[in-house]
Amino acid sequence: MAVMLMAACNQKQSVDEKMMDTTMENKEWTEIKPEELNANVFDLMDKDWMILSAGKEGDMNMMTIGWGQLGVLWNKPVLTVYVSTSRYTNEFVEREGRFTVTAFPEQYRDALKYLGSVSGRDEDKLKGSGFTTEFTENGSPIYKEANLAIECKKIYTQQFDQSLLRDEQKDWYAQRGIGLHVMYIGEIEHIWVKE
């Protein structure tokens, strides 16, 4: 997956490349411009999943996300995420001025499943995930094991309005019994990759 994300290589990973994935945490980050990002957003969100994180060292939370968009708004490169009010992470994203979204090589799939099924209200998820945090100059959390990290500054926040939902979406929430999602649009400030 790392190779697919970073080099947009459609070939199968060789054994050597897979072995390189295991040392992902030892690689250096390279900053790229938004237009240099060579990733398929449908794969990133829907297939590979990403981790949304917010907070500061010692006071942060993170969760798996599968919903989101990358694009342009008000002439700025943006990333939009959707966080249910039921998520502990929502308290952090709401409170902080920034959030990060990170992607990982396939070998970390179990950690992503864990971060998407357990709440930080109940467990120390950072410890449970086995991930190692790093902090950007702005103090936002990213992870050594990741191969893509996007840091965003929040520029728009809005919770879905129940009265504007179609019946299909009303049913979606009723069946799950979770709070409506809050849309956070973040201006992309930095994108880092490990090649």
Ligand SMILES: Cc1cc2nc3c(=O)[nH]c(=O)nc-3n(C[C@H](O)[C@H](O)[C@H](O)COP(=O)(O)O)c2cc1C
């Ligand atoms: C693949 C996957 C994708 C998910 N995508 C989202 C999402 O986009 N938005 C959301 O609110 N919850 C999403 N979730 C659910 C949260 O990750 C999950 O409820 C998590 O345990 C919340 O943790 P927290 O309470 O520590 O914030 C997803 C879960 C999985 C497994």
